[in-house]
Structure formats: C-alpha cells, structure tokens
Amino acid sequence: MMLGRYAHNNAALRCATYSLRMLQRPSSSFSQTAPFIYTFKKQTNIVPISSLNHSISHFGCRSFSLSSSRLSSVVQFKLADIGEGIQEVEVKEWYTKVGEHVKQFDKICEVQSDKANVTITSRYDGKILKLYYNVGDTAKVGEPLVDIKLEQGNNIPVETKISSVTPEEPVEVEVLNKTPSVNLLATPAVRRMAKELQISLNDVQGTGKDGRILKEDLLNYKSEASSAKAISTPLKSTPISPPPSPITMKQTPTIKTQPPSTTPVADRNEPIKGIRKAMVKTMTQANTVPHFTYSDEYDMTELVKLRQQLKKQSKDIKISYLPFIIKACSQALNNYSILNAHVDAKCENITYKGSHNIGIAMDTKDGLLVPNIKNVQQLSIMQIANELTRLQQLGKVGKLSTTDLTGGTFSLSNIGAIGGTYAVPVLLLPEVAIGALGKIVRRVVPDEDDDENSSSSSSDDDYCSCRVRSIMTVSWSADHRVIDGATMARFSNELKYLLENPLQLLINQ
Incomplete structure (x- = not known):
C-alpha cells in the first residue's frame, strides 16, 4: 500500500516536470502539444521514508493548464x-x-x-x-x-x-472597407455623395455641428475646385482670321449636322432592401384588408389666426398646425376607442389600446418611416410639438430607434406639407385607421347665414355674400371588417368641431 502511494506521487512529479519543460521549449514544438491540456488536482500525500524513524515528507502537485x-x-x-x-x-x-x-x-x-x-x-x-x-x-x-x-x-x-494563431504565422489581413477615415463626422448619405463626386472627405472642411460634413460642404468644395481649375488653365490665343473675300461671302454656307447618338443607355438594377423591403411586406399585407375611404373639408381659419397670435406673442415659439391636429385626434379618440385598436392577423380579436400612440408618416432619406408619439392623451400641445421636432430631426439623420418606430395605435400622413389636397392613405397594420391631411388652401366660400335667411323668391337684386376661408381636406381610411362608415363620419365630425373651435381644444387639454 505505501509503495503504491509512493509510485503515484513520483508519477505526478514527473508529469509536472514534463509540463514545465514543454513551456520552455521552442514554439514549433509548443504548437504541436498546445491543443492538449494537462490538468492535475493538487494532492498532498504522506509517504514514510524510513521504517526506523517514521519520518515523513509532503509532496504537492500544482495545477497547470496549457491552451493556445x-x-x-x-x-x-x-x-x-x-x-x-x-x-x-x-x-x-x-x-x-x-x-x-x-x-x-x-x-x-x-x-x-x-x-x-x-x-x-x-x-x-x-x-x-x-x-x-x-x-x-x-x-x-x-x-x-x-x-x-x-x-x-x-x-x-x-x-x-x-x-x-501561432506567433510565427503571419496574419493575413483583408481590407474590405475603403472609407476615407472613420474619425470624420458624416452621414452615410454624405459619404455616398462624396464617393459619387470623387471627393475625399479628408479634403473637405465640415461646417456642421462638431465639424460634421454636410452635403452643402461637398457642393461648395466641388464648385471651388472647378473654379480654381478654370483659373489655372491658360487661355489659348485664337488666331485672327482675315476678312472674307467677296467671292467667299457670296457662297452659300454648308451646315454640317451630326446624326443623333443611337447608343442605348444602360439599365441599372438595384436590390430592394432595408426600409423599402419592409414597405413591400407592409403594403402587400395592407392590400389584403378590405378598407374604405371617407373625406371631408375642415375650416382651419380660426386655428390659423390662433397660431399667428402665438407667434406674435413669443418669437421663440415655433409650432406648426400638426401638434394641434394630433392633440385634437387624441381627444376625439376618447369617444371612439374602436379607432385606437389593433386587430390580430386572423381578425378574431380586437385589442383596445389604452395609450394614444399617434404615428406620423415621414419622408426620410431611407424611405417612408412612421415614428409615433407615445401617450398623446397625457401631453400638452407644446410637449407634442417638442416630441415631433425630436422625431423629425432623428428621421433626417436616420437615427430613429426601434422604440420610436413601434407600438403605434393610430396614424396620420401629412401629405399636405409636400403638396396635394386629396389622398387615399393605406392602412398600417395591425392598426385599423389612418388619416391623410391635405394642404391648407385659401378659398372663397358663401356665408352660411345667407342660406338660412334666404327667401323662396329670387330676383336679379339678390346676391350672396362670401368670405375667404382657410380650408383643409382630410381623407380617412379604415378597416371595413371592424369599422363602418358611420363611425368614421362621426369621428371626423368631432375632430372637425375641435379644429374649427381651437379654444375648446385648449380648454380640454
């Protein structure tokens, strides 16, 4: 028994010595043995050396781990x-x-x-x-x-x-990205424009925040380079031709016409990806849902006057009509919760959303995005305006987060900011309603009091008094599987009342 323990400890010591020698050997031999890992548990055994004096010695073996x-x-x-x-x-x-x-x-x-x-x-x-x-x-x-x-x-x-990787082996480095410099502040669109114009971003001085390079900087640099090249080009002296002889003047000049170029322009194929690919999926799904469109005209004259008064009182206030419209939609949704709901894919369940997360369709450089303002029912008009500004700024630079783009319950498309009065918006599933806002136009409309006071008799002296009003056209699209036209019309009438009487909107916020 004692001899067996002694032999075991000697074997452990030999293994430890071998491991230490392998660490000191050249790397070529180390690379062959590195994949194997030797691990020993620390053991302490008592081995008698002499049976006469029964003296003992302790042998320990430490743990070693070799791994490339x-x-x-x-x-x-x-x-x-x-x-x-x-x-x-x-x-x-x-x-x-x-x-x-x-x-x-x-x-x-x-x-x-x-x-x-x-x-x-x-x-x-x-x-x-x-x-x-x-x-x-x-x-x-x-x-x-x-x-x-x-x-x-x-x-x-x-x-x-x-x-x-062994220390002697050279590492093959492959460079795939050929951007000018990663320390330069520039959006992907600016870098793409610089590549198309064949401009190095290292040569352009940025005028944006923290030295960010803008598209205007590229255009200015291109124009300056073109003008400098034109000035440095020496002017060629044109020889003065002698005056034509009478005989030459009498001859009929021949005009040389070049045939039009028949070289075809090559087509360009581009894969659909990113935001556009998401639009393909979303619009295809929306096209399978039966929906209807309801349109009406809102008199925005009083709201136009109110906004002008606010701008006169404080020049720092920069607010558009959209925050008023968003807040008015939230107040109207309180009475028509079916419009602030989601429907599952099989249209078997309706989820009435407690929060009014109203989305705003935005035209960005990456495509159509619909970020939403969370909990509009709890925000004031100025808070809505600030949140809308934040989303617009993030959309311009392509920094909208997933939180900003998800969780919407009701959507608006302000197509009138670009142009146009009528539009048929497409549903953004699983939402059940969406509105398209046309541009506000000045229009001559007859007074409604004249229609009530008009008599049945008519003569040539009768006339109709008219006024110039600010009119906005709104078009609503709704999921006809769960919403009928009467519900959409009543919601539109309540929203119209709030916008045509903006003081009522301010009192209820």
Whole structure:
C-alpha cells in the first residue's frame, strides 16, 4: 500500500516536470502539444521514508493548464439577434478598420434593419483583423461581422468560435472597407455623395455641428475646385482670321449636322432592401384588408389666426398646425376607442389600446418611416410639438430607434406639407385607421347665414355674400371588417368641431 502511494506521487512529479519543460521549449514544438491540456488536482500525500524513524515528507502537485487560445486567439464577432424578428440588416457605416485596436463597448459599425438603425459595439478588447462586409452589404443575424485578435486576460465565452494563431504565422489581413477615415463626422448619405463626386472627405472642411460634413460642404468644395481649375488653365490665343473675300461671302454656307447618338443607355438594377423591403411586406399585407375611404373639408381659419397670435406673442415659439391636429385626434379618440385598436392577423380579436400612440408618416432619406408619439392623451400641445421636432430631426439623420418606430395605435400622413389636397392613405397594420391631411388652401366660400335667411323668391337684386376661408381636406381610411362608415363620419365630425373651435381644444387639454 505505501509503495503504491509512493509510485503515484513520483508519477505526478514527473508529469509536472514534463509540463514545465514543454513551456520552455521552442514554439514549433509548443504548437504541436498546445491543443492538449494537462490538468492535475493538487494532492498532498504522506509517504514514510524510513521504517526506523517514521519520518515523513509532503509532496504537492500544482495545477497547470496549457491552451493556445489563452495566449493568442482570434474571435469571430457575430451579429447578435436585434429583436422584432429581424433576420438581416444593411451595413451603413464602419467605425473601425483593419489593424485598429478596440476596447469593450467601443463602436464597431452601424447597421440598418427594416425598422431602425442600430449601433453595434464590441464585447472584447483586441485588434481588428478582418471586416466581413462592405458598406451597403447585407449582413445576416448569427453570421460573423469582424475577426478580433484578443488581448491577454480576455475571458472568452464558451460558444464563441476561436481559431488558434501561432506567433510565427503571419496574419493575413483583408481590407474590405475603403472609407476615407472613420474619425470624420458624416452621414452615410454624405459619404455616398462624396464617393459619387470623387471627393475625399479628408479634403473637405465640415461646417456642421462638431465639424460634421454636410452635403452643402461637398457642393461648395466641388464648385471651388472647378473654379480654381478654370483659373489655372491658360487661355489659348485664337488666331485672327482675315476678312472674307467677296467671292467667299457670296457662297452659300454648308451646315454640317451630326446624326443623333443611337447608343442605348444602360439599365441599372438595384436590390430592394432595408426600409423599402419592409414597405413591400407592409403594403402587400395592407392590400389584403378590405378598407374604405371617407373625406371631408375642415375650416382651419380660426386655428390659423390662433397660431399667428402665438407667434406674435413669443418669437421663440415655433409650432406648426400638426401638434394641434394630433392633440385634437387624441381627444376625439376618447369617444371612439374602436379607432385606437389593433386587430390580430386572423381578425378574431380586437385589442383596445389604452395609450394614444399617434404615428406620423415621414419622408426620410431611407424611405417612408412612421415614428409615433407615445401617450398623446397625457401631453400638452407644446410637449407634442417638442416630441415631433425630436422625431423629425432623428428621421433626417436616420437615427430613429426601434422604440420610436413601434407600438403605434393610430396614424396620420401629412401629405399636405409636400403638396396635394386629396389622398387615399393605406392602412398600417395591425392598426385599423389612418388619416391623410391635405394642404391648407385659401378659398372663397358663401356665408352660411345667407342660406338660412334666404327667401323662396329670387330676383336679379339678390346676391350672396362670401368670405375667404382657410380650408383643409382630410381623407380617412379604415378597416371595413371592424369599422363602418358611420363611425368614421362621426369621428371626423368631432375632430372637425375641435379644429374649427381651437379654444375648446385648449380648454380640454
């Protein structure tokens, strides 16, 4: 028994000595043995040395762990699940490049789904070895975005795919992104415009906030470069031709006409992705729902006067008609909750929404987006105006979040801001109603008092008094499976009363 324990401890000591020697050997031999991990538990055994004096010695064996991923490893940083059932995104901008060092929570790239823009941040400290996509490419959820060579001391998740790299092997670096500089402040649209104009963003001085480069900066730089090139070009002296002879003047001049060019213009194919792809899905689904449209004209004269008075009292107040309309819709929805509801895909259940999250259709550089203002029933008109300004500013730069774009219960399309008086809006499922606001026009309308006081007799002296009024046309579309025309007409009449009597709107807010 005692001899067996002695032999066991000698074997443990030999293994530990072998492990220490392997650490001191050259890297070529280390790379062969590195995949194997030797781990020994610390043991302390009592072995008698002499049976005469029964003296004892203690032998300990420490734990050793050899792993190539600990010393030099490359992690494939994959695109995580963004949520909302999103399976693929479009890479809009890279914030890093091959060869740069990143730390945890540093920005790596910005991607755009069919609903919002999302900034991807790093989970590791290390060096970027490879970018898998160019700007504009489509990346799928679960696929790698970049390869990161980890620094020593990083903890690697169990499910992370690791590839071992020996110190002697040269790392093949592939550069996919050819952006001028990641430190420049410019939107993807500006970078795309600079690429089309063949302008380096490093040569352009930005005039926006924090030195951000705007489209106007690119146009100014292009015009200045063209004018400087024209000035630097020497003027060619044109020889003075002698006066024509009488014989030459009498000859009939021949006009040389060039035949029109018959070279065909090449077509351009572009894949449908991002916001446009989401529009295809949403509009196709909406077209399967039977809906109707109801239109009416609202007299906005009193609201126009009220807005002018507010602007005169304080020049700092910048408010449009839309916040008044949004607040009026919220007050009218209190009596017609069926219009502030959702219907499931099979139209078997109606969910009456407690919050009035009113969406506003916006024309952005990425396409049609419908962010919504949350809890309008609890906001004042000025608070609605501030929230609307915030959403518009985010929409211009493509920074609307998923929270801003989801959860809507009722929608409006202010098509009159661009032009047009009549429109047929398309439902934004699972919502059941949407309105299209036409532009406010000045129109001559007869006085209603003349119609009530007019007699049955008529003569040539009879006339009709008229007034110039500000008229806005509103068109409503509703899901005819759960809403009838009478309900939509009554809701429109209540909204019309509130807008034509804005003081009532202010009292009830």
